[in-house]
Amino acid sequence: MLAGSAILFLLVMTLFVLVIRRPGWGSSVSPERWLVLGGLVLPAVVLLPLIAYAMIAGERLLPLPGQAPARIEAIGRQWAWTFRYPDHGATETKGVLHMPAGAPVDILVSSQDVIHAFWIPRLAGKIDAVPGHVNRLRIQADQPGRYAGQCSEFCGLDHASMRFDVVVHRPEEFSAALARAAASEGSQKK
Amino acid sequence: MRERPVPSRQLWWLAAGFTVWCSALVVLYAIQGIGCAFAWPTGTLRLWLAVALLVHLIVLGWMWRDIARASPDFGSGPTGALLHWAVVATLITALVATVITLGPPLLLTACI
Amino acid sequence: MSESADQLSQGATALRLHRQLSAIWATGPGIQRLAAVNHSVIGIRMMVTSFVFFAIAGVLGMLTRVQLATPNSGFMVPETYNQVFTMHGSMMLFLFAIPMVESFAVYLTPKILGTRDFAFPRLTAYGYWCYLFGGTILTVSLIVGVAPNSGWFMYTPLSSSAFTPGINSDVWLLGVTFVEISALSLAVEIVVSILKMRAPGMSLDRMPIFAWYILVTAMMMIVAFPPLILGSILLEVERAFGLPFFDPTRGGDALLWQHLFWLFGHPDVYIIFLPMAGVLSTIIPVFANRELVGYRAIVVAIIALAFLSFGIWVHHMFTVGIPHLALAFFSLGSAIVAVPTAVQIFAWLATLAHGRPRWDVPMLYVFGFFFIFVMGGLTGVMLAMVPFDWQAHDTYFVVAHMHYVVAGALAFPMLAALYYWLPLLTGRTAVHRLSVPAFWLVFIGFNMTFFMMHLTGLRGMPRRIHTYSGDEGWNWLNLLSSVGGFVMTIGFALVVIDLVVQLRYGRRVRRNPWGSTTLEWAMPIPPAPYAFASIPDVGTSGGKSTASGDLATSLASGEGYLGSTRNGWQEALGVHKTSGVPDQLIVLPRPTYLPLYTALATAAAVLAMLFKFYLLSLGFALLTAGLFVLAGQSAGLSRDYGPLPVGRGVSVPPHTEAADAPAWLALICALVADGTLFTSLLFGTFYLWIAAPNWSAAIKPEPDLMLAVGTCVTLLVAALAARGSLRAVSAGGRAGGWIGLAGLALLAAIATAVWQIAGIVPHPREHALGATAAALTFYVALHAGIGVLFLISNTLRLGAGFISPRRVLDMRLTRLWLDYTLVTGIIAMGLVLALPALVAMLGGRP
Ligand code: HEM
Ligand SMILES: [Cu+2]
Numbered sequence A: 001m002l003a004g005s006a007i008l009f010l011l012v013m014t015l016f017v018l019v020i021r022r023p024g025w026g027s028s029v030s031p032e033r034w035l036v037l038g039g040l041v042l043p044a045v046v047l048l049p050l051i052a053y054a055m056i057a058g059e060r061l062l063p064l065p066g067q068a069p070a071r072i073e074a075i076g077r078q079w080a081w082t083f084r085y086p087d088h089g090a091t092e093t094k095g096v097l098h099m100p101a102g103a104p105v106d107i108l109v110s111s112q113d114v115i116h117a118f119w120i121p122r123l124a125g126k127i128d129a130v131p132g133h134v135n136r137l138r139i140q141a142d143q144p145g146r147y148a149g150q151c152s153e154f155c156g157l158d159h160a161s162m163r164f165d166v167v168v169h170r171p172e173e174f175s176a177a178l179a180r181a182a183a184s185e186g187s188q189k190k
Numbered sequence B: 001m002r003e004r005p006v007p008s009r010q011l012w013w014l015a016a017g018f019t020v021w022c023s024a025l026v027v028l029y030a031i032q033g034i035g036c037a038f039a040w041p042t043g044t045l046r047l048w049l050a051v052a053l054l055v056h057l058i059v060l061g062w063m064w065r066d067i068a069r070a071s072p073d074f075g076s077g078p079t080g081a082l083l084h085w086a087v088v089a090t091l092i093t094a095l096v097a098t099v100i101t102l103g104p105p106l107l108l109t110a111c112i
Numbered sequence C: 001m002s003e004s005a006d007q008l009s010q011g012a013t014a015l016r017l018h019r020q021l022s023a024i025w026a027t028g029p030g031i032q033r034l035a036a037v038n039h040s041v042i043g044i045r046m047m048v049t050s051f052v053f054f055a056i057a058g059v060l061g062m063l064t065r066v067q068l069a070t071p072n073s074g075f076m077v078p079e080t081y082n083q084v085f086t087m088h089g090s091m092m093l094f095l096f097a098i099p100m101v102e103s104f105a106v107y108l109t110p111k112i113l114g115t116r117d118f119a120f121p122r123l124t125a126y127g128y129w130c131y132l133f134g135g136t137i138l139t140v141s142l143i144v145g146v147a148p149n150s151g152w153f154m155y156t157p158l159s160s161s162a163f164t165p166g167i168n169s170d171v172w173l174l175g176v177t178f179v180e181i182s183a184l185s186l187a188v189e190i191v192v193s194i195l196k197m198r199a200p201g202m203s204l205d206r207m208p209i210f211a212w213y214i215l216v217t218a219m220m221m222i223v224a225f226p227p228l229i230l231g232s233i234l235l236e237v238e239r240a241f242g243l244p245f246f247d248p249t250r251g252g253d254a255l256l257w258q259h260l261f262w263l264f265g266h267p268d269v270y271i272i273f274l275p276m277a278g279v280l281s282t283i284i285p286v287f288a289n290r291e292l293v294g295y296r297a298i299v300v301a302i303i304a305l306a307f308l309s310f311g312i313w314v315h316h317m318f319t320v321g322i323p324h325l326a327l328a329f330f331s332l333g334s335a336i337v338a339v340p341t342a343v344q345i346f347a348w349l350a351t352l353a354h355g356r357p358r359w360d361v362p363m364l365y366v367f368g369f370f371f372i373f374v375m376g377g378l379t380g381v382m383l384a385m386v387p388f389d390w391q392a393h394d395t396y397f398v399v400a401h402m403h404y405v406v407a408g409a410l411a412f413p414m415l416a417a418l419y420y421w422l423p424l425l426t427g428r429t430a431v432h433r434l435s436v437p438a439f440w441l442v443f444i445g446f447n448m449t450f451f452m453m454h455l456t457g458l459r460g461m462p463r464r465i466h467t468y469s470g471d472e473g474w475n476w477l478n479l480l481s482s483v484g485g486f487v488m489t490i491g492f493a494l495v496v497i498d499l500v501v502q503l504r505y506g507r508r509v510r511r512n513p514w515g516s517t518t519l520e521w522a523m524p525i526p527p528a529p530y531a532f533a534s535i536p537d538v539g540t541s542g543g544k545s546t547a548s549g550d551l552a553t554s555l556a557s558g559e560g561y562l563g564s565t566r567n568g569w570q571e572a573l574g575v576h577k578t579s580g581v582p583d584q585l586i587v588l589p590r591p592t593y594l595p596l597y598t599a600l601a602t603a604a605a606v607l608a609m610l611f612k613f614y615l616l617s618l619g620f621a622l623l624t625a626g627l628f629v630l631a632g633q634s635a636g637l638s639r640d641y642g643p644l645p646v647g648r649g650v651s652v653p654p655h656t657e658a659a660d661a662p663a664w665l666a667l668i669c670a671l672v673a674d675g676t677l678f679t680s681l682l683f684g685t686f687y688l689w690i691a692a693p694n695w696s697a698a699i700k701p702e703p704d705l706m707l708a709v710g711t712c713v714t715l716l717v718a719a720l721a722a723r724g725s726l727r728a729v730s731a732g733g734r735a736g737g738w739i740g741l742a743g744l745a746l747l748a749a750i751a752t753a754v755w756q757i758a759g760i761v762p763h764p765r766e767h768a769l770g771a772t773a774a775a776l777t778f779y780v781a782l783h784a785g786i787g788v789l790f791l792i793s794n795t796l797r798l799g800a801g802f803i804s805p806r807r808v809l810d811m812r813l814t815r816l817w818l819d820y821t822l823v824t825g826i827i828a829m830g831l832v833l834a835l836p837a838l839v840a841m842l843g844g845r846p
């Protein structure tokens, strides 16, 4: 898409320079043809395939119910994230999202106060955390490791520092790692 | 200035085609919203959407045919010619816009 | 020999006519300048004011760039930063972009149409004062540190009282609404003037393309502003009185605000772009030495653009959780808006290709426009693709896209326009040595600043963060971006210097330096307050053309229409909408302080509201209404004249006796705006019904059927009585009884509505259901109240002799208003009565 845009941009700018620099250069093409070729044909050729591609790609990213993957709740509030793991009892972590690698995970995003947005740039697109609603985002991390997450809807004073970490575990280690993390957080609080 | 002036109300026709497009968009979006809120079966929802789209297309097609034939109403001079051409062109564009913007989405997942 | 004698006598006539007209049209000196209503004067004031706000907002933009130049910067604390970027965006769009394009429209449109002024000069003045006062309120809030701080789109609930308890949000809601009232009144005026006040013979097919653009833009404004005005009112009511339209805990919904905001916000981009495209479509043919390619295609393209731009607002909301099917409607719509835009781009290219292009400073900016706008348009298409937007939304990629489109497509054509039209204002042309380097600084600085933002955005930098930690890999891009900002600022400073220098030392030009063919150049430079000493006939200019300058000479010596004065009237011609055949003589009002006083009263109402003196605010609002009625008292003529000669053997009646007077069309436009606001309110109700959390069948609203029917019946009686009074006046009889009946009926309608509101269950403060029912009912009461004002005005004007069997316009306006009130009243009350059934349906929801 970036390359395509660059080509179109160059095309229009070249035409502009040519019609200015070489008067009469484009006059062999009739005015009507200029309009039809540039105004209708060119956009149609570019846009129709692009649209089709984008619709299919969008469809692939949807959290369709069929697969019923693991669920994690992400709850935003000014200015921190809490994660709950309904598949693992009442486990809860703050500021760090733990998830298994290699399988899709549905994040159920909600908010307790204003609108935030849940975004892990390297894993998926973003989805807003809107008070009173629960939005679902399907993500999948293929490699274990640490990723950065960030609130990306302006939410007041500390919007910039409303970040979180994502720790992706090997699938077989996930449950244990999550329990450990939750426990250590609990003990810190006491 | 020999020609009979084009009646002012013909100006409204410039907006007619795309008003139907707007109506189609609003109606389809509303049906989608209501259908999802009340958890209609996907098939029913799609059917309703398709019917609403079709009705709007028929209205547009009918307007196009009607206007294209009824040209004398626009007067004979250059003003009438311009308006007639522009009205027909907006009707066709609106028709194409309706098909392109509201047709393909009906194939997509409806409530997620 | 005889030719030069001819010229001499022509010159003498021209001078005499100039003296007579100036005496009538000129704005007085000194303090009387505040009474100005002339479009040239007000156009220039608006332009200058908008540039002042541009400068302020530009400084704010630079402050954000200073803050972001380096990681972990301590230049501003977060609270300051939030106010600064919020105000930068808000001021750029509401106080610079929209008013700036309006100022061009105000200054140029009447001249390009070949007429002397707008149809409602006092409204122009009122619009200007509202803009100035609203903008001042916002600026002052910035100085005292309580500026809005929730971003220029003010998303709820961040901007609601729970999370912004101070007056910051109120400043935005009230200030911006105030400015929007001004924009709306100007829009109505522009539509009416373009359709009704052109040079005779200027049929729609002969109308300069610029006027088509402005006409379409003004119509867009009439429909685009009401949703935001409604949203602002609802949010302000929520903040001030606790009616929870947007509060999810009490049956409101945060997303309703987003819909209302973007329903305005997206068309707004095109409201800014279309006039600038109009500028380009005017300038490019002049420099290509050929007429514009594809006039008809462009007319269709801008109509399509205007409509399509309303159907794509949801592309700002791709990430709020709307189902894919619905997103696709808006994604596809956003993609195909590119088509009418492409048609225009290629029409311009074809014009150049088929012409003999000439190069001058304005063309340099046209080049800048092409470069930047095409890039912005392409990133726009990318963002329209849902999966890409899920990544790029709310990152710096969007900031880059937006500046390429809004700032680029606005600033560059605007400067092209300034270089092109300043000779008209000042009689001098630019000094090239400065103009060219200034352009390159702006151009290079602009690209350096904003191109980098594409990259930071793609690398994951969210927008609206006041700082970053420095290990993300954005450092040098941000630094470059900030340096670019300074280069651009220096460029803008040079442009300003260049323009000031031009004012003082530019080479003097006589008429029409560019060889244009539009009528604004067929007048002396700089333009006189009456614009045209006599009005051209576009159909039969007898071979005289603007380009050669002889049209200007002939008009100056009074050879066109209205080439003499009478009764000290400010006269202009009204024409048939499509054909341009003269059909009335429009007598315009003279300079007056009334617009200033009215705007001051409005400002007082706004300020009282801001400081929570609600009763006081109500008082000032009533005062404002009273001043409007008062303004109506001196409008029109107090006796019948019959057809009056307007020159060249044509006689037409004055507008007071004409069938198709401007005020009629103006009221229709105003009702379209009002109807859009009402439709938005209906939309809001239905939206909350299906989307808001906390709406359930457990809520049992109990609207009072008898009261609702009572409201409708009394409104019907009022509408019928208005018909009676119109018939009575037309027949030369007395209308007092009918007017009294209508008044009583309206008061009864108000009473029933108020009674209804008092009994609403659930209480409007407890649940959005009650709040919307109250809003709908209040809407009806308010319109009945305004109906009473119409009746008062009728009575006063009947008494003063402004209404006669031949001058019944007032009565027709009242009838139209009461009909509108009746129709919306029935719909509103019907919806209120349907609410119990609607919530009961929610029980069937899974
Ligand atoms: C023609 C001129 C311009 C217009 C119409 C304009 C408009 C806007 C708007 C609407 C925003 C959105 C603010 C938000 O995110 O809520 C914005 C953001 C921004 N503008 Fe401008 N702007 C213009 C010129 C400039 C200039 C000259 C600079 C800097 C030198 C600048 C720098 C920025 C920056 C850095 C942001 C991002 C603020 C943030 O989200 O943190 N803008 N601008
Ligand atoms: Cu945030």
Ligand SMILES: [Cu+2]
Residues within 6 Å of the ligand: C265, C266, C269, C315, C316
């Ligand atoms: Cu947009």
